[in-house]
Amino acid sequence: MRSRRPLTVRGLAALLTGVLLVIAANLLAAPVLLYVAVLLFALLVLGILVVHVPRRGGSVTRRISTDLLTVGETSQVAVRFDLRALRVPFGTWRDELPDAVTGDAEGDFPTDNGTSIRYTMTGVRRGVWAVGPLSLRTIDPFGFAQRLQDFGDTRTVTVVPEVVPLAPLTGDTGAAGGTAHTASARLGQGSDNLSPRLYVSGDSMRRIHWRATAHRGNLMVRQEEEESSPDAIVVLDRASRRWAPHSDEVDPGFEAAVSACASTALHLVQEGYSVDVRDSAGSTLGTLRGQEDDRDSLLVALAMVTPQGETRDLVSLFDGTPPGPLVMITGRIDEEDAALLRHGGAGTPILLAAEPLPGALEAAAATGWYTGELDDVSAAWDHAIAGHVAPGGGHVPR
Template sequence: MRTRPLTARGAACLVLGGLLCVAANVLAARPLLYIGVLLLLLPLISLLVVRAPRRRGEVWRQISTDLLAVGETSKVTVRFELYAPGVPRGRWRDTLPDAVRGDAVGEYPGETRLLHYDLEGVRRGTATLGPLLLRTVDPFGLAQRVQAFGETRMITVVPQVFALSPLPTRVGAAGGAAQTRSTRIGQGADNLIPRAYLSGDSRRRIHWRATAHRGSLMVRQEEEEASPDAVVVLDRAASRWARPGDTPDPAFEAAVSLCASAALRFVQDGYSVDVFDSSGALLGALRGHEDDRDGLMVALATVIPRGEPRDLRAIVGGTPPGPLVVITGAIQADDAVRLSTAGAAAPMLIAAGASRDALAVAAEHGWNVARLDTAADPAEVWESAIPQAKAPRG
């Protein structure tokens, strides 16, 4: 970061000193010359005082949450060790990316070497905090120096999660807690011991929290579980959404948040959940482990519209799930005709920007439909898409 070596006061002092020296020669006034030379020397001496000392520093950052959600506030603690002759006075500022915001500035030095500020998630994605900038000035405020210290810290901003209503009991009778079964090595999910990642290990078994703490990929022990009985599909086909630009698409952001919220709702109700995108790529598999949730949220943090959709029957596979939630964008009636419920017990289609004809056609083909409006409460949209308790479709 390039800054001017002199402050506004220092530049004014330099200009005034030059003018006085010229006036002293014109008017033959020696006192003006003395004052002019003094004003010229002061900024130069101030520059020497500020820039001559050699400084180095180390920075450690600690964030209160491993993953920061959009709209969530986290506390950041920065330990700043500055090695320099004397204790310079100035102001510190931590460099923040566009994905977050916070009042990351303060006076230096403080009472301790610990600097604190609050950080709020603004836009999902991955970004870096830092470096830490220290701006110091001389006692007269004529010269300044801005230095960067420490490494940057990666931060992941995940989608916002909303509290959604559960499905009626009879709707989820084909899945849920009644059919969740698991056989694990060890004494249960709470006692699973992570181990180092080996070539060939499945991404679905990455232990995200252990990875974050140890700094290297860690995976859970071998486990054997039943097939998932709830499926959530995020349709991110490029044709469904606005073209990516500098500002995020509000409709797509709402769809990603609803995708995460629906998956976590099913987990709370006892379902095993698979989350796919429209191309059939697995975004997350939730089997009741906390690191499963973290893995899904990390995957959803960077997802963007791209590709073309596949047939839902190819994504779901040969075994019809219990609940099936498809979250899509701008679809037309022709698109709705091709959307198969894949024999799901509770098919729910939530669309942002869909035409009325498309929703009507989807309803005729067995979908429980709702329109995802960015101005509407996601919980109310979800409520309107929940099917009534009835027998599963064949």
């Protein structure tokens, strides 16, 4: 926070000099020193009047190039500042930034009123933060007096977790695009991917396939058939006992887990899966069905997530049907907890742990989990889908 005192360092020095000159004038009986002191005091008063008397108002409008700022990503910020005041002799501006972002958000105030001020900011810590207000520091022509004013409201910026590119699921860990997942019978009314057939007496008129009817010249209906249902579940273990005690300090393990949750969920939906993202208590953090809004909603939810609550049995999160891939992301886990962790027959159970205790990953692998340690999200994923226990660990036979 910049100082709001009325005098600059130069002004304070001038004030002190004037006081010393008054003292010296009396001690040395030198009136000329008193005249110089009076001149300094007059300049100080004039400078204060120049910067503090004029009434100033203004409006601030901010435009950020990205709605959601990812950790490590740089965004452009354009600030439109319309100042209603007499000409500012000299001024500097500064946009107040939270600790969660970095940027060079200050500079000399432009002489042309109404021009845009631009700077860049980089996301450092996920969360929802306030940017602003914009402050204007004006200085008189002599550099003696200063005035600091705030203009405009704050603008909220959402910093979402980093999304890391991941390798595709291959081999015995599942096929991309949902070709090795559970299947379910669906009627498919309104789905153009079902095969049409000729209309027969007794078929419901609601099942008429109008596009095929117009194309073939005969009345066609939608054929019921079994179609692939590529489902995946990503679970973020938020149980308090898995993570460092709550404090103002950032927990690197939990941040890596949140990044892994976002990365795996978005990666799986790109491979053709329908992805449900839940926490360990069963609460839904997001559902991904290939829509951009789904992606943004998940990232916003993960931007604000914190450790809390307890862990439910994973099988109870399946709604009765085991998914294809099941990704469990946890923190501190010991060998006993890992041995009791059930995947319920999921096609591809993957366990990523930020702080596994000795023997924990081996115990999970023995029950069918593909495991990896979250030192690095991409490396942990690579080791898990390759069937490794952890970086430096041995290969687990499948």
